[in-house]
Amino acid sequence: MVSDLVLTDIRDGYRVLTLNRPDRLNSFSAELHAALLAALIAAEQDKSCRALILTGAGRGFCAGQDLSDGVFTPGETPDLSVPIEKFYNPLVRKLRSIPMPVVCAVNGVAAGAGANVAFACDIVLAARSAKFIQAFAKLGLVPDSGGTWFLPRLVGPARARALALLAEPLSAERAESWGMIWKMVEDAELMTxxxxxxxxxxxxxxxxxxxxxxALDVSETNTLDAQLELERDFQGRAGRTPNFAEGVTAFLDKRAPRFAGRA
Structure with missing residues (x-):
């Protein structure tokens, strides 16, 4: 069943979404895309959900596109722009725009689109055994799912070019040292x-x-003046929320704040 392809674990204030095709290293099929997008929309609609964890079942996070899922038939010329437009672009846009933090817990391999979906999340943790692979060049393809946008911004143009052109695995330890991810942790400690x-x-x-x-997303293309004006406007909005009043009151009262969720 489609619903079994993404497991949802509802916790106090957050949800855990687990890609659940472990026999295929959680590689993307059309059904998995539909299940993941539906799970993200359900989390967004639940106002009690204030954060997300995205991870994978089994020994890998996500091996990218499942090439046996109808994207290539011998003797035929596929139009790969179709699944990109239908599945991958909406997924990346949803991860970036969903109004809560998304923590990606990368267990094992994150290859191709799997790596770039991880980078679309807000905070990336990786197990020591994890590896990130821009596998596209090995198939004569171009990094998608935001890969050509995320990589230069995360590691700089020189490293981005080498990662994309060589398609070599990058260890979690190296990814952390390069600033590609937030933190590497021991395998047994990843989910904790x-x-x-x-x-x-x-x-x-x-x-x-x-x-x-x-604000961080649009800063990549804004001028300094435009970003300063956006910060002004966003700060105005933030200052009118009950959470700002609660934060200041708690600070003055020397107590822990009790912030509300999404309005």
Whole structure:
């Protein structure tokens, strides 16, 4: 069943979404895309959900596109722009725009679109055994799912070009040292760390965190003047929320704040 392809674990203030095709290293099929997008929309519609964890079942996070899922038939010329437009682009846009922090817990391999979907999340944790692979060049393809956008911004143009052109695996340890991910952790500690992050984020001012996500994304293309004006406008919005009043009151009262969720 489609619903079995993404497992949803509802916790106090956050959800865990687990890609569940372990026999295929959680590679993307049309059905998996539909299930993941539906799970993200359901989380967005649940106002009690204030953070997400995205991870994979079994020994890998996601091996990218399942090439046996009808994208290539011997003797025929496929139009790969169709699945990109139908599945991958909406998924990346949803991960970037969803109004809550998304923590990606990368267990094992994250290859091709699997790597770039991880980079579309807000905070990336990786197990020591994890590897990131821009596998596209080995198939004569171009990095998609935002790969050509994320890579230069995460690691700089020189490393981005080498990763894309050579398609060599990058260890979690190297990914952390290059600033590609937030943190590498020991395999046994990955989900404990991810749950701790999500639980903490679920207690924070969710609307303010959503504005931070928006501001950081547009800063990549804004001029300084445009970004300063956006910061002015966003700060005006944030300052009118009950969470700002609660944060200041808690600071003055010398107590922990009790922030509300999404409006």
């Amino acid at each position: 760390e991810a749950h701790a992050l999500a639980a903490n984020l679920a207690t924070q001012p969710t609307d303010g965190l959503a504005l931070i996500k928006q």
